[in-house]
Amino acid sequence: MTIGVIGTGNMGTLLIESFIRSKAIQPSEFVITNRTLSKAESLSKKYEGIQVVPSAKSVFKEAKTIFICVKPLSIYPLLKEANDVIEHNHLVISITSPIRVEQLESSLPCPAARVIPSIVNQTLSGSTLLTFGERCTEEVKTSLTQLLQSISNPIEIEEEITRVSSDLSSCGPAFLSYLFERMISAAVSTTEITEEKATQLLTDMVIGVGKLFEEKTYTLDTLKKKVMVKGGVTGVGIQILEDELGEVFEHLFKATQMKFVEDHKEVDPQYSIKPSS
Numbered sequence: 001m002t003i004g005v006i007g008t009g010n011m012g013t014l015l016i017e018s019f020i021r022s023k024a025i026q027p028s029e030f031v032i033t034n035r036t037l038s039k040a041e042s043l044s045k046k047y048e049g050i051q052v053v054p055s056a057k058s059v060f061k062e063a064k065t066i067f068i069c070v071k072p073l074s075i076y077p078l079l080k081e082a083n084d085v086i087e088h089n090h091l092v093i094s095i096t097s098p099i100r101v102e103q104l105e106s107s108l109p110c111p112a113a114r115v116i117p118s119i120v121n122q123t124l125s126g127s128t129l130l131t132f133g134e135r136c137t138e139e140v141k142t143s144l145t146q147l148l149q150s151i152s153n154p155i156e157i158e159e160e161i162t163r164v165s166s167d168l169s170s171c172g173p174a175f176l177s178y179l180f181e182r183m184i185s186a187a188v189s190t191t192e193i194t195e196e197k198a199t200q201l202l203t204d205m206v207i208g209v210g211k212l213f214e215e216k217t218y219t220l221d222t223l224k225k226k227v228m229v230k231g232g233v234t235g236v237g238i239q240i241l242e243d244e245l246g247e248v249f250e251h252l253f254k255a256t257q258m259k260f261v262e263d264h265k266e267v268d269p270q271y272s273i274k275p276s277s
């Protein structure tokens with residue numbers, strides 16, 4: 001299967017490297033481009049066989065399944081530029097949240113899907129968020145789902161829950177990293193522990209917790225209860241979290257939802273179909 005990738009920044013590179021790592025796609029099956037071409041060329045030096053072409057249009061000429069991994073506002077001009085070489089049997093896959101699949105299909109002669117990845121897909125784990133356009137046949141849905149299974153757990157999501165799903169799956173690793181940093185700096189500022197030791201302990205703990213969830217040993221609730229020995233120290237800490245966390249996560253999800261509305265205001269005028277919500 002030839003796979004095209006337009007844009008080899010963080011996510012384009014992550015998808016290429018993850019598909020190669022999972023052995024789902026061989027380097028020689030990739031046709032890629034990037035605005036700064038040297039970035040795509042350095043990937044082809046790393047993985048012998050990747051074909052680098054000079055433009056998005058050339059990618060559409062060489063591949064039928066194409067991941068577009070550029071920022072939201074760059075997608076429409078790119079599709080217009082390649083318009084005369086896009087055919088009915090292409091599949092266009094966008095990886096960004098503020099463009100709906102029906103908006104993509106409205107400016108294409110072919111099916112479109114949206115696949116929002118997460119940095120954790122680099123370890124061939126985590127979810128990818130999958131939404132199919134109306135033109136996607138069962139065959140297209142099955143083959144894209146199978147491809148994504150090689151690097152992730154593909155979860156089909158409705159448009160209405162796009163932002164919150166991506167907050168959890170794709171922004172989540174950054175949110176957690178921030179919280180872990182705050183835990184470490186508080187541990188260092190209130191006790192004798194060094195930053196190095198606190199970082200080591202927290203990192204080991206996070207990896208272990210991930211493995212427990214992977215093995216389905218515990219749910220979030222049963223794990224919490226197992227550690228919270230009656231009358232013990234964990235309960236004291238949990239009580240502080242309950243008393244002081246307040247509505248921080250409610251505020252977070254409201255803020256990202258507002259940003260999503262702003263993103264749509266920028267992107268929507270490019271497309272003939274406007275979102276209904």
Ligand SMILES: NC(=O)C1=CN([C@@H]2O[C@H](COP(=O)(O)OP(=O)(O)OC[C@H]3O[C@@H](n4cnc5c(N)ncnc54)[C@H](OP(=O)(O)O)[C@@H]3O)[C@@H](O)[C@H]2O)C=CC1
Binds near residue numbers: 008097
């Ligand atoms: N970062 C993340 O964790 C996630 C990001 N996303 C989404 O993925 C998208 C890309 O994000 P990310 O990879 O982080 O961004 P980057 O800025 O790292 O990558 C974007 C890439 O697109 C290239 N580019 C821009 N315009 C064109 C064009 N016309 N033709 C070819 N290449 C082009 C840029 O080239 P140049 O080298 O010249 O800048 C750059 O390499 C965003 O919409 C984001 O929302 C989705 C899930 C997770």
Ligand SMILES: O=C(O)[C@@H]1CCC=N1
Binds near residue numbers: 096097098167
């Ligand atoms: O488009 C998105 O929702 C993702 C999440 C992280 C960055 N962009």
